[in-house]
Amino acid sequence: MSKYLGLDSSTQSLSATIIDTDTGSIVAEDSVNYDAHFAETYGVDNGVLNLGGGQMHSPPLMWADALDLLLTGLRDRGLLGQVRAVAGSGQQHGTVYLNETAAPVLGSLQASASLSEQLKGCFSRATAPIWMDTSTGAQCGQIEEGVGGRDALLRLTGNTAFERFSGPQIRKFWQDDPEGYERTACVCLVSSFVASLLAGRLVPVDAGDASGTNLMDIRARQWAPAALEATAPGLASRLLPVAASHQVVGPISPYFVAKYGFAADCQILPFSGDNPCSLIGMGLVTPGQVALSLGTSDTLFACMAEARTSATGEGALFASPDGANYMALICFLNGSLAREAVRDQYGLDWDGFSAALAGTTPGNGGGLMLPYFDAEIVPRVERAGAVRHQLDESDAAANVRAVIEAQALSSRLHSEWMGVPIQSLSVTGGASANSGILQVFADVHGCPVQRFQTPNAAALGAALRACHGETLARAGSADWQQTVEPFTRPESGSTIEPDASHAGTYEALLEEYRQLEIRHLG
Numbered sequence: 001m002s003k004y005l006g007l008d009s010s011t012q013s014l015s016a017t018i019i020d021t022d023t024g025s026i027v028a029e030d031s032v033n034y035d036a037h038f039a040e041t042y043g044v045d046n047g048v049l050n051l052g053g054g055q056m057h058s059p060p061l062m063w064a065d066a067l068d069l070l071l072t073g074l075r076d077r078g079l080l081g082q083v084r085a086v087a088g089s090g091q092q093h094g095t096v097y098l099n100e101t102a103a104p105v106l107g108s109l110q111a112s113a114s115l116s117e118q119l120k121g122c123f124s125r126a127t128a129p130i131w132m133d134t135s136t137g138a139q140c141g142q143i144e145e146g147v148g149g150r151d152a153l154l155r156l157t158g159n160t161a162f163e164r165f166s167g168p169q170i171r172k173f174w175q176d177d178p179e180g181y182e183r184t185a186c187v188c189l190v191s192s193f194v195a196s197l198l199a200g201r202l203v204p205v206d207a208g209d210a211s212g213t214n215l216m217d218i219r220a221r222q223w224a225p226a227a228l229e230a231t232a233p234g235l236a237s238r239l240l241p242v243a244a245s246h247q248v249v250g251p252i253s254p255y256f257v258a259k260y261g262f263a264a265d266c267q268i269l270p271f272s273g274d275n276p277c278s279l280i281g282m283g284l285v286t287p288g289q290v291a292l293s294l295g296t297s298d299t300l301f302a303c304m305a306e307a308r309t310s311a312t313g314e315g316a317l318f319a320s321p322d323g324a325n326y327m328a329l330i331c332f333l334n335g336s337l338a339r340e341a342v343r344d345q346y347g348l349d350w351d352g353f354s355a356a357l358a359g360t361t362p363g364n365g366g367g368l369m370l371p372y373f374d375a376e377i378v379p380r381v382e383r384a385g386a387v388r389h390q391l392d393e394s395d396a397a398a399n400v401r402a403v404i405e406a407q408a409l410s411s412r413l414h415s416e417w418m419g420v421p422i423q424s425l426s427v428t429g430g431a432s433a434n435s436g437i438l439q440v441f442a443d444v445h446g447c448p449v450q451r452f453q454t455p456n457a458a459a460l461g462a463a464l465r466a467c468h469g470e471t472l473a474r475a476g477s478a479d480w481q482q483t484v485e486p487f488t489r490p491e492s493g494s495t496i497e498p499d500a501s502h503a504g505t506y507e508a509l510l511e512e513y514r515q516l517e518i519r520h521l522g
């Protein structure tokens, strides 16, 4: 019996993945969509309450209801009695405000009532601002100023102040509702709130998710007093100390034993953020391993040994829940958005797009594109507008190659700050099915590229964390690579090697691209 449960409390749903490490297989996956079950009770749309003025919140009681519902389904399938440990993942940055009744209520949960019935009096703020909230611009500036400027906050916490991060949310609450803040005994993140339900006591935030607060010293992996002081008075006493991600919290609350049939010695680990958990769920536990998700936007995840930051603050830096490494998260907004814009401009379908790519030569005869079909996050571009350089706009095939080479070059250029030579690139998402696109990424990065699919990397990563942490506590040692390997293998036969004969072409093109960007963006 070696089963581990990973939960993922995300923006629109709560999901579960149960793994069996004896057989190296996923034995169950399930999900509760908030709108499908709770739109009427909580008034959410896509899991969220739009409160106006950029304020995007969610009701924490809905997450508690979703936990009861999800576990009911898994219990009825007889899946929970053998689970050795539970860990989880939460949408990052969101903050939950609990009053002083929360700790005693969590400690005496009764199986005869639901979690939400018992917890409804435990909040000093009914709803939780989440990562989609953009109402905290003023607070970002104030926090940066409070610690000695933007660069000082970047050096201390690994990130400049972002509107969606927890610190600015907390500061805004203190400013807008000082009495509510005064009634707050504990500020949780989404991750630590759900972990607290399971443990039946207040569970600390792990270092991975604490990195998304603008409050943690990224190297010490502890709250940074200067950042706390710049955020809100008395904040230190409202936060539990940052926990090591692998440190078992204790056994599951008797509520879940009585109601859902968990074993009384099933262990709970601290939850982490969804992105740090996805890093583990994609198998990135060695520095230099990088994954790229080709979706509407393209997102790059990298495992790195040191807490380096980009001078421009264009990526986010988080502590990895593997306990030793760090992760970089870089989001290029113009992913499929740009590929589709080119496809549509030239009236192509995907087969036509692939044929155009195959029919053109690496380096595109020097033709380059800056693919800003929409405003861009990395590099920061305020206004949409693709730029063509030595590229004939009427040449469909050259424009197809130009957009793909631009995306590959940009991903290389804007990950240089990590100081990690990329050893391997795992590519997932819709466009990863296209081998021509993967070949361009392999040639530009000069490393093998492999295709992989993981159904829910965050929940899988959480289950793997549960396995690693519980094994470490029980057996005294646990190896990360061995833990992740059976669950994170690339699709067989999907590895594409770089073509060494194009290395020189792409080295030169990278410099051209860098200069073109500088000329256009300054």
Ligand code: XUL
Residues within 6 Å of the ligand: 011, 090, 091, 092, 093, 131, 164, 212, 273, 274, 275, 316
């Ligand atoms: C990362 C971020 C989102 C949330 C929601 O910084 O804001 O990815 O974690 O998934």
